[in-house]
Amino acid sequence: AQSVTQLGSHVSVSEGALVLLRCNYSSSVPPYLFWYVQYPNQGLQLLLKYTTGATLVKGINGFEAEFKKSETSFHLTKPSAHMSDAAEYFCAVSNTGYSSASKIIFGSGTRLSIRP
Amino acid sequence: DGGITQSPKYLFRKEGQNVTLSCEQNLNHDAMYWYRQDPGQGLRLIYYSQIVNDFQKGDIAEGYSVSREKKESFPLTVTSAQKNPTAFYLCASSQTGGDTEAFFGQGTRLTVV
Numbered sequence: 001a002q003s004v005t006q007l008g009s010h011v012s013v014s015e016g017a018l019v020l021l022r023c024n025y026s027s028s029v030p031p032y033l034f035w036y037v038q039y040p041n042q043g044l045q046l047l048l049k050y051t052t053g054a055t056l057v058k059g060i061n062g063f064e065a066e067f068k069k070s071e072t073s074f075h076l077t078k079p080s081a082h083m084s085d086a087a088e089y090f091c092a093v094s095n096t097g098y099s100s101a102s103k104i105i106f107g108s109g110t111r112l113s114i115r116p
Numbered sequence: 117d118g119g120i121t122q123s124p125k126y127l128f129r130k131e132g133q134n135v136t137l138s139c140e141q142n143l144n145h146d147a148m149y150w151y152r153q154d155p156g157q158g159l160r161l162i163y164y165s166q167i168v169n170d171f172q173k174g175d176i177a178e179g180y181s182v183s184r185e186k187k188e189s190f191p192l193t194v195t196s197a198q199k200n201p202t203a204f205y206l207c208a209s210s211q212t213g214g215d216t217e218a219f220f221g222q223g224t225r226l227t228v229v
Binding site: 006009032034036041042043044045046049051052090092094103104105106107108109 | 120149151156157158159160161164172174204206208210215217218219220221222223225
């Protein structure tokens with residue numbers, strides 16, 4: 001079975017500081033990995049995804065993530081935090097989808113706060 | 117514009133009543149999903165469907181039911197058997213294949229009164 005673990009339910013950084021949100025996954029098959037962002041009382045929006053190929057993936061709003069198979073990790077980073085980055089972030093994993101049972105599993109989320 | 121529409125945005129239910137949450141998409145996606153979101157627990161999968169007239173239980177299907185009679189629609193019924201239904205419910209859709217992302221609606225907040 002696939003699963004995702006997000007380390008730290010709440011992360012607080014200063015404006016302009018590095019953002020690092022941690023995600024580790026478990027999968028018996030090559031995973032597809034995603035990061036989503038959620039603003040209060042809204043749905044989720046895709047930040048970036050890893051399927052195959054380059055392990056460093058760039059997304060919207062200056063975020064990027066690196067797939068490390070040896071560490072089973074897919075951490076999300078941004079070099080310089082903005083106030084507008086304050087939101088909830090979710091890591092997710094999907095299977096290869098070759099069967100009819102393809103589904104997306106989400107982590108428990110990390111709330112990112114930005115200090116002025 | 118293409119997207120996913122959930123309605124209503126807010127819903128109040130009396131104990132013992134069934135309520136149905138609507139989810140419609142015009143993205144021509146085959147797969148649709150229902151998630152429940154509670155504070156600190158992330159998104160938990162209730163039901164998902166890969167094709168019309170077929171759906172599978174997720175991790176927390178007890179007390180919920182769905183139908184998929186049309187490709188565009190995937191309504192969720194919260195039955196009286198669901199003991200703690202107060203939550204934020206999110207509907208999503210995607211192409212099949214696992215490597216494509218899910219697109220989400222804006223959610224329905226259900227409160228039991």
